[in-house]
Amino acid sequence: MKLGVKKRVLVTGASGFIGTHLVSRLCKENMQVGVLRKSKLVGTLKNDHEEFLQANILDYDQMKAVVQYFQPEIVCHLAGLRPNGHSWRDVLQAYEINLLGTMNLLRSLQGVNCQSVILVGSVAEYGRGPTPYREHQALYPTSAYGTAKAAATALGCLCYNYFKLPVVTLRLALVYGPGQGEQFFLSQLIKSLLLEQPFAMTGGEQYRDFIHVNDVVEALWLAANTPRARGGILNIGMGQSYPLKEVAMTVATSLGRTELLRIGERPYAQGEQFAYCVDTQLARQVLNWQPKVSLEKGIMDTISWYQGTLL
Numbered sequence: 287m288k289l290g291v292k293k294r295v296l297v298t299g300a301s302g303f304i305g306t307h308l309v310s311r312l313c314k315e316n317m318q319v320g321v322l323r324k325s326k327l328v329g330t331l332k333n334d335h336e337e338f339l340q341a342n343i344l345d346y347d348q349m350k351a352v353v354q355y356f357q358p359e360i361v362c363h364l365a366g367l368r369p370n371g372h373s374w375r376d377v378l379q380a381y382e383i384n385l386l387g388t389m390n391l392l393r394s395l396q397g398v399n400c401q402s403v404i405l406v407g408s409v410a411e412y413g414r415g416p417t418p419y420r421e422h423q424a425l426y427p428t429s430a431y432g433t434a435k436a437a438a439t440a441l442g443c444l445c446y447n448y449f450k451l452p453v454v455t456l457r458l459a460l461v462y463g464p465g466q467g468e469q470f471f472l473s474q475l476i477k478s479l480l481l482e483q484p485f486a487m488t489g490g491e492q493y494r495d496f497i498h499v500n501d502v503v504e505a506l507w508l509a510a511n512t513p514r515a516r517g518g519i520l521n522i523g524m525g526q527s528y529p530l531k532e533v534a535m536t537v538a539t540s541l542g543r544t545e546l547l548r549i550g551e552r553p554y555a556q557g558e559q560f561a562y563c564v565d566t567q568l569a570r571q572v573l574n575w576q577p578k579v580s581l582e583k584g585i586m587d588t589i590s591w592y593q594g595t596l597l
Contacts, residue, residue, distance in 0.1 A: 293401075295510075296320040296356055298343060298391065299364030303466045304406070307499050308362060308506055309336065315507070320356045322365070343387035346394065353394040360510045361403045363391055368431045372556070380430035381437070388438040392445045392453070400452065402510045403442075407457040409495070409523070409564055411436040417527075418565040421457070421519045428557045439519060452516040454509045456502075459523030459564050463499035463584060464591030472496075472585070475534055476592045479543045486551040490531025493561040495523040498579035498587075508573040515572050523564035524577050537585055 295312050299305045300321040312319045313335040320339045339356060341348035343365055367383035369376035388405065395403065410432030412419040427433040442453040466473045471487075471494075478485040505522045509515050531549055538544040569575050579587075 292316050292318055293359045294318045294320060294356060295360040295362065296322060296339070296353070296358035297362045297364065298322045298387075299366060299406075302364060303463075304461060304499055304502060304506075305364045306465060307463070307503050308364070311503050311507060317360075320352075320358060322352065343390055344382060346390040349390045349394040353391075353398060357398060358395075359399065359401050361391070361395065361400060362506055362510065363388060363403065363405050366406065366435075372430075377430040380434040384431065384434035385437045385441065389441060392441065392451060395451060396449065401513075402516065403451055403453045404506055404509050405438060405442045405453060405455040406506075407439045407455045407519070408432065408435045409457055409459050409521070409562055411439060411457060412562070414559070417561055418525070418563045419457075419521060420565045421521055421568055428559070443517070443519070446517040452513075454515045454517070455519045456505055456509055456522050456569075457519060457564070458502060459495035459497045459521070459562075461499055461502050462496055462588060464588055466499070466588070471530065472533070472537070472588065473592075475537055476541075476589055477596065479538060479541050479546055480589075480592055480596050482543065482546065484546050484548050485534070485538075486548040487530070487534060488552050488554050488558075489550045490529055490534060491560060492530050492554075492558060493527040493563065494530060494533070495525070495527045495563045496533070496581055496584070497523045497577060498584040501577040501579055504578075505569065505573060505575050508575050512573050518568075518572060520569040520572060521564040521566050522569055522575075523566055524581065525564060525566040527561065527563040528581065533581070533585075536582070537589070540586065540589060 295317045319336045322339050324342050339352045341352040369379050413427040415426045425436050439455045445451040446453045462472045538547050
């Protein structure tokens with residue numbers, strides 16, 4: 287899908303895992319990309335499609351000044367924080383970045399001729415709700431992150447209804463792929479096995495819906511360019527879940543290192559979700575989108591990337 291006219295796209299969280307893949311795609315589509323950064327620019331621009339913009343998303347005045355300067359026609363809001371603890375400090379951090387940051391961004395867009403605003407939500411918003419998760423079911427988040435993301439989604443819907451901002455929220459399943467941070471299961475697993483280190487994990491009975499980052503980027507691109515998606519909430523996932531034990535065995539078998547798996551050595555986390563899967567029919571209908579990267583191929587692509595960086 288190509289657009290004939292170059293458009294200005296503001297991306298928050300552009301230096302993150304999904305953000306780097308999205309910016310690369312936007313540059314290939316000949317978009318003018320505003321890469322929002324909290325800190326000053328270090329280094330040089332990769333190409334003439336990117337422009338670094340400096341603002342703290344928690345500072346409304348800074349956000350407003352950047353938005354007024356750049357005048358984005360499309361906004362992709364990927365900036366977020368996922369605290370792992372259960373303290374009030376973790377709750378505060380989750381709400382500051384995921385809710386207050388989103389509020390500052392949406393407020394700053396008042397009066398700007400923006401055709402679409404894409405918010406990245408999470409299946410953590412559903413929490414202990416029944417599966418497969420569907421967009422309009424009741425939400426029962428069990429973490430500060432999920433609760434804050436649910437609040438940000440509600441805020442996006444409010445801004446669509448109150449201020450006619452063209453907001454679309456994509457609730458993402460478990461995203462993986464080349465370049466993912468080491469705090470996630472698959473990246474930790476692959477790195478440990480490539481370095482021939484034992485990998486301790488739980489019993490692996492948790493089911494997860496994995497979605498490759500390339501399929502997520504395609505969904506973001508389509509959501510930004512599909513007018514009928516505005517005001518909507520769409521699940522983005524494979525629509526199929528796998529037990530972590532099976533995924534771990536797939537990786538270990540591919541690398542010939544099954545003996546390094548230590549299944550059952552770690553306890554399950556407090557409030558562990560054992561099964562989730564998303565219903566993606568609405569995204570398929572509205573965006574004409576469907577995942578193209580199978581879990582097997584995606585795992586091999588991710589392994590190849592880590593082999594290139596570690597070995």
